[in-house]
């Protein structure tokens with residue numbers, strides 16, 4: 001892969017909306033991605049391996065629990081800093097951002113929000129430092145968009161719970177030390193349980209042959225009469241709203257992350273178009289390629305503004321789930337469209353691993369599906385504005 005020459009587009013001077021702390025956090029993440037991710041990521045994606053050696057660096061830039069209070073090992077940052085870290089990581093690779101999203105919003109967040117003090121103290125500092133990695137089990141083979149239909153369940157056996165069922169498409173599963181698993185009790189109510197690697201009957205087979213998110217490890221979670229200690233149940237929230245609350249936080253991070261992938265594709269295509277000569281002039285001087293590039297920067301700028309405003313609302317505790325859905329849907333779609341156009345600007349070179357664009361494009365096929373598909377987020381907006389749920 002070529003040297004990382006990334007220069008971040010900021011067409012509307014949005015840097016002026018950021019605090020010094022935001023810029024410091026963002027620039028540290030940007031530099032780290034340039035130094036530690038860009039030089040190796042293509043190779044790991046080609047090999048379909050997660051680069052374990054970057055875990056410590058992710059922890060050091062605050063990517064594990066950016067907004068979790070410092071007393072639990074988190075970085076204690078605001079929502080815009082959290083978003084900017086996700087943007088920079090996904091500029092490098094969506095799979096690396098996935099690992100950070102899952103750790104922060106799908107594992108640390110529920111332990112912080114729905115766990116008790118002993119659980120927070122036991123798990124959060126280790127997750128923040130990367131000593132422990134976590135995964136989040138919601139999706140099942142027969143329940144993806146409709147997680148409320150899940151069949152994974154646990155029975156109260158007096159001194160422990162007995163957990164049975166299976167989860168599928170679980171990011172980080174193959175190497176996670178712990179899993180936050182969503183399962184129904186005997187009354188059908190959904191609860192979160194912390195399942196630890198090594199518990200008898202708990203296995204995590206890896207999912208192979210992915211054409212997307214190849215540098216992220218994906219697997220299943222299988223529970224065959226797993227005895228889960230009672231103290232591993234997250235006591236402070238139950239019902240489908242509990243896992244969906246975690247998704248709000250992760251989807252918000254993805255809305256920022258997708259901008260990172262789009263910026264990288266745009267920046268690469270712009271540089272290439274200015275250098276690539278055909279018919280005795282740079283292809284950047286042709287109207288067709290300018291149309292592509294001009295539309296890209298327009299869409300990136302709109303997405304940046306949408307997401308910045310959402311961050312302000314999140315900081316004030318006013319962002320709704322439906323507003324988050326709109327940003328996740330818009331920005332991921334924006335990024336995938338830009339990746340496809342950017343790929344064309346590079347012609348044949350665009351399909352090679354010399355450039356990041358094809359990897360981003362393939363990664364974004366997962367990003368547009370996980371954390372709620374493109375369709376589901378549209379239906380969430382539809383429900384919000386009409387008051388009528390069209391899912392069922």
Ligand code: TGC
Nearest residue numbers: 098101138145147148171240241244245248321370371372
């Ligand atoms: P519905 O009846 O609408 O709601 C059930 C309860 O949940 C509450 N709720 C929410 N709470 C917090 N945040 C949200 N976003 C919420 N959305 C709904 C709701 O108020 C209700 O509460 P209560 O107290 O009245 O019971 O539920 P439904 O069954 O009709 O489903 C609604 C729907 C389709 C929107 C929801 O199921 C959904 O979002 N489906 C998509 C599933 C999904 O996103 N799965 C993601 C799995 S994790 C993942 O993909 C990780 S990828 C990680 C990575 O690598 O980055």
Ligand code: FAD
Nearest residue numbers: 136137138139144145169170171366370371372373375391
């Ligand atoms: P389905 O729900 O079967 O949907 C198939 C199609 O039908 C989609 O186009 C969908 O939009 C459409 N559809 C569904 N319902 C409706 C409706 N009511 N109206 C109109 N259209 C509809 N899950 C986790 O729990 N944890 C993870 O860490 C995790 N990581 C993932 C990593 C990867 C790489 C991938 C690909 C997925 C991951 N997922 C994870 C699962 C992901 O959240 C689901 O794939 C996603 O929610 C969609 O579920 P599904 O694949 O079963 O598709």
